[in-house]
Amino acid sequence: MRFRSSVRAVSLVLVLLAPIALRAQLAEQPQLHTASQQELDVIKVLLKQQDAWNRGDLDSFAQGYKNSPDIIFLSREVSRGYDGMVEAYKRDYPNRTAMGTLTYSELEAHILDEKYAVVIGKYHLDRSKKDGGNADGVFSLLFENTTQGWKIILDHTT
Template identity: 55%
Template structure:
């Protein structure tokens, strides 16, 4: 539910309707928790993941990895630690060599938090649906640190567990 509500908020934001016009019930995390509206800056952080999801599901690895900062300092932490953008891209290409292996990716329970004007965190869940012969379904949680760059918000640290 939260994911569809975030998409609604993003649609309104892209349409030029301020997030503040949404009701306070628009972005509930879990039943019984206080609901809140995401400020535009947090919506901008969430858009990074929505763009990743869209690119992945189109089989566009280049579009997916464009959400990461192209820097030798970018870190990806999974079963191992990968340092640098180029190494991370190589790992993704090795682990997901074709569209069938990529499957269908969905993100949920996205929680953005601005640390200041230049850095933010984003946590959530991912689900990867694919047939058994291409690796089967997978899922887990992630935490990201993003930096606001001249090119927009970019992931500088990705810690993903399955």
């Protein structure tokens, strides 16, 4: 008899605590987010860049940026301008093997308003040791919605 009443008491406690445990478990789950069309359009720019890079096509890769002397790049130093960016990429990645294979991950697009958006994410560059080795980092990009579509105007890559 005592065993049955103990089982009933434990069962009652578990039934009463189950909703609390379930709420705590659901609170730990990442919230699902349905991307807006604008967010998808911004991410598509990066996916096109990734594809162009992996084909060895730096000119197509550069089309993700606004062709302007005012665009800004932050890495080890601050540099400005589209033409300088293209020259630097061609100098630093003179051939397909030096470019390696680029993969973006953990991309998050945040639309600020109709004209601007921010994207954060990670990148991985897979290359042989003789071509510079692998590289990983994070980035934040500021996009402007131009007449040619979403374009990067500020690139902060580490």
